[in-house]
Amino acid sequence: MSGHLFIYRGDLTKLACDGWLMPTDYLLRVEDYWLKPEPPGFQEALQSLRESRCKGWKKGDERVLPVPFWPDDRSRPWLVNIIYRKKERLIEAVEAFVDKALLHAPKPINERERHLFAIPVISTGFGGGAKVKGQVINTLVRDLTKLVARRNIDLALVTYTAPALAAAQKARFETRFSWPELSPELSDKARKLARVGVEQGLALFLGAGVSCSAGLPSWNGLLEKLATQIGITKGELKEFGQLDVLDRGSVLERRFRARKQDVNDRIADIFSRTWDHSLLHGLLACLPASEIITQNYDRLFEVAAEGAGEPVATLPYTPGDVHNRWLLKMHGCVSVPEDIVIRREDYLRYSERRAALAGIVQATMLTRHMLFVGFSLRDGNFHRAVDDVRRALGSNKRNRLGTALFLAPSALTAELWQTELDIVHFADKAAGTTAAAARKLEIFMDCLLGHCGSITGHLLDPTFSHLLSPPEEELKEALLGLQTRLSEDSRNTVAWSKVQELLLSLGWAEDEEA
Numbered sequence: 001m002s003g004h005l006f007i008y009r010g011d012l013t014k015l016a017c018d019g020w021l022m023p024t025d026y027l028l029r030v031e032d033y034w035l036k037p038e039p040p041g042f043q044e045a046l047q048s049l050r051e052s053r054c055k056g057w058k059k060g061d062e063r064v065l066p067v068p069f070w071p072d073d074r075s076r077p078w079l080v081n082i083i084y085r086k087k088e089r090l091i092e093a094v095e096a097f098v099d100k101a102l103l104h105a106p107k108p109i110n111e112r113e114r115h116l117f118a119i120p121v122i123s124t125g126f127g128g129g130a131k132v133k134g135q136v137i138n139t140l141v142r143d144l145t146k147l148v149a150r151r152n153i154d155l156a157l158v159t160y161t162a163p164a165l166a167a168a169q170k171a172r173f174e175t176r177f178s179w180p181e182l183s184p185e186l187s188d189k190a191r192k193l194a195r196v197g198v199e200q201g202l203a204l205f206l207g208a209g210v211s212c213s214a215g216l217p218s219w220n221g222l223l224e225k226l227a228t229q230i231g232i233t234k235g236e237l238k239e240f241g242q243l244d245v246l247d248r249g250s251v252l253e254r255r256f257r258a259r260k261q262d263v264n265d266r267i268a269d270i271f272s273r274t275w276d277h278s279l280l281h282g283l284l285a286c287l288p289a290s291e292i293i294t295q296n297y298d299r300l301f302e303v304a305a306e307g308a309g310e311p312v313a314t315l316p317y318t319p320g321d322v323h324n325r326w327l328l329k330m331h332g333c334v335s336v337p338e339d340i341v342i343r344r345e346d347y348l349r350y351s352e353r354r355a356a357l358a359g360i361v362q363a364t365m366l367t368r369h370m371l372f373v374g375f376s377l378r379d380g381n382f383h384r385a386v387d388d389v390r391r392a393l394g395s396n397k398r399n400r401l402g403t404a405l406f407l408a409p410s411a412l413t414a415e416l417w418q419t420e421l422d423i424v425h426f427a428d429k430a431a432g433t434t435a436a437a438a439r440k441l442e443i444f445m446d447c448l449l450g451h452c453g454s455i456t457g458h459l460l461d462p463t464f465s466h467l468l469s470p471p472e473e474e475l476k477e478a479l480l481g482l483q484t485r486l487s488e489d490s491r492n493t494v495a496w497s498k499v500q501e502l503l504l505s506l507g508w509a510e511d512e513e514a
Helices: 042-051 057-058 087-105 130-150 162-174 182-201 210-214 219-230 236-240 247-257 263-270 280-284 300-307 344-348 356-369 380-393 411-416 434-453 462-469 471-478 495-503
Strands: 005-009 020-024 065-066 075-083 116-120 154-159 200-204 289-294 310-314 325-329 370-372 402-406 423-424
Touching: 005 130, 005 162, 005 280, 005 434, 065 087, 065 154, 075 087, 075 263, 087 116, 087 130, 130 154, 130 162, 130 462, 154 162, 154 280, 162 434, 162 462, 182 200, 182 370, 182 423, 182 434, 200 219, 210 280, 219 247, 219 263, 219 434, 247 263, 247 344, 280 300, 289 356, 300 325, 325 356, 356 380
Parallel strands: 005 154, 020 075, 020 116, 116 154, 200 289, 200 370, 289 325, 310 325, 370 402, 402 423
Antiparallel strands: 065 075
16 A cells, blocks of 8 residues: 655644654755754764765765754654755655665554654755745655655655645645545545535544554553552452543552652653654644644643644633634643542542533534544543533534544444434554554545645745746735735724735735735
8 A cells, every 4th residue: 555645734843753854955054943852962963974974975975864862752853965956856855865764763653554754845945945935845745745655654744834835735636636545435524524624613622542643641551551650469450450440540549649649740741741743633733623622631732733833722721812722621731730630539520620611612512513533432521511512402403513533433332423423433444453544544634634724825925926827826916916005094994904814814924015
């Protein structure tokens, strides 16, 4: 089976992958942006590399070097010389990077079905293509699509800006790409969800499965890890496993307290990572969803959302008006360990302590189409919220509350929720393993994002002019001329601020003269 090219906007340095491409040149220069996660000793090691460059590097025969002094718990970047006279040869640098990185990654990261490598939109900085980004992106998307088709690997093209994402999505559509890994039914479902997202906005409900894709433990995995840490004996483990998950949490809390330790602090340590979010996090963060709900403790979605240029206010910990969208943490957050919900007592007192949060969940289900990802639909607090929504609706008829995405089919779950949720699963003969089904879910999200993402966000960005058709060029000139044709009084109206919002969404820079 061939690989897949994923496209999303984010911070490439924080994606969990088997290797990512750090652009450089013949002199081993690295732009400041890539040095944000710079480890101690990196600059000195880089200078040493510059002084000892071999003839092959100076001539361009050798183009890939491992980045020195990189932490073992971070996805590893590779220095890649991306300087070519012809943009058509950029794919040679990418393929050399993939070949070298594969030799150092015997197994895919986080038990993924196949290797995942990531690259930025290369050759648009000191690579020389800054003024013709559109042409570079067209060439990259075309050649990367061909590369993954002949190699058994996945690639993520991670853009830094919204216009670059729009241009990349448009370039992919112009190749008549149709997500062949998905069945016609799944492709149709993705397109329908995209229409909902564009017309009324999706709401997301993220379960533990999303964070598992980044290598964090599931709920049961967390309890087993804590039980081992606190020294529950082999004789107790069998009985411990037979307890309800909430009672297991209560047992752990007591055992930790008996040792003068706080189980919540230990949980916060396990989930405290703020780097290497999963590909699924990155794709979800780019969807047109302004309301997101989760029972996860970690902050990986927040990290992905910031990288996507659409940060979230984390409720109830930050004011909801700080950003244009919010993330509700139903069961607490690692940043406030004392709020973490794990014991039966926490659940029983949930409605008393967090009634306002439950109300937000209910209101969201009443007003949005909710997309459930990585969530089992078995949580008691969630069931109470749904029951309140049922009673509020009464005999009123409305479309289903949302869509739930599962890796494996469950006939009984589908039967239980048949009147309220559309159940979609990804396991089939071609994707029989859990890892294969998880990858198909990622491809589904890539398809969904491709259909609901803007492909016009580059229209007014001058560096993408080469992509425009004559009618689009005419429209661009008319829109850019608005500012000079209008009086200052007109440009001080509320209506003009709305026009500015539209122009900005089309790639316009505020300091740009018409």
